[in-house]
Amino acid sequence: MPNENQIGRIFKSIDTAVIWELAIIVAATVVLIVAVQRIVPWLANRLPGRKRLFILSTAPYLRFFIFLAALSMMVPLLIEPSLQNMVAILGSVGLALGFALKDYASGLIAGIVAMGEFNYRNGDWVQLGDVYGEVRHIGLRTVEIVTPDDSRVLVPHNFLWGQPVINSNNGDARLQCIADFYLHPQHDAHQVRNVLVDVALTSPYLYFDDPIAVIVNEEPWGTHYRLKAYPVAAAQQFRFITDMTVRGKAALLPLGVKFATAFATPANKG
16 A cells, blocks of 8 residues: 555645635636526527527536636646656546446446537437436536426436437427327328328418428228428427317318227226
8 A cells, every 4th residue: 555655745735825726726617617507598598590509509518628627727736747646546536436436437428428429419309218308408427308397307328328319309490290190091081181281381380491291001990190390499399289280180170081089998807
């Protein structure tokens, strides 16, 4: 084990001046991180579309670089900057993280991978397991998702190691919305398809530059129609789907179309 002389050669003597420098660095780091968390959303909310999403996505990177800059200034104040000392300290830190903070370190590494690979960005609508919502904050260990019912969910980044990530808009301001219709098989499919396209075209939420599609699948119980279109903004997806569903049903009823119904099969009794 290292004796006191070896430890003394690694760490510098800490006096009042060093303590003040460390305190100033910590205080400046906290102030800068708080400023980034307030200024970036304030600025992004005053910009449209892709510019808003781009500004929001810079927040985790700015916080990460501020943290690295603070660490690079604090280490020389505490440790004698020699190669032998740095190797010893980094080796000890790595060993401690490997045993004591295995899961936490895994989350940190996954967070860096997520930021580097752009698996999700601030403003994206993602599905992580059973959680679906908008990415509001990307931390070093977790990603904050706000669900459609306004619940705040924190998902660890190490979710990436074994589960798929479904990104609905992938950095775009818009995402595809689908309204489902289940009809009795005896009807005019061409007429129904044209009516559903008109329903999407007349929606106040429709983004006209992206295509509208109607996908038809014949099932044993009836015919399944999927009306696909894009709203102006991703946040309007639920109002857009509701609008297409309500007005689509209202437009189909006068045609005499019957909607498919499914009856529950009673359980067999022994």
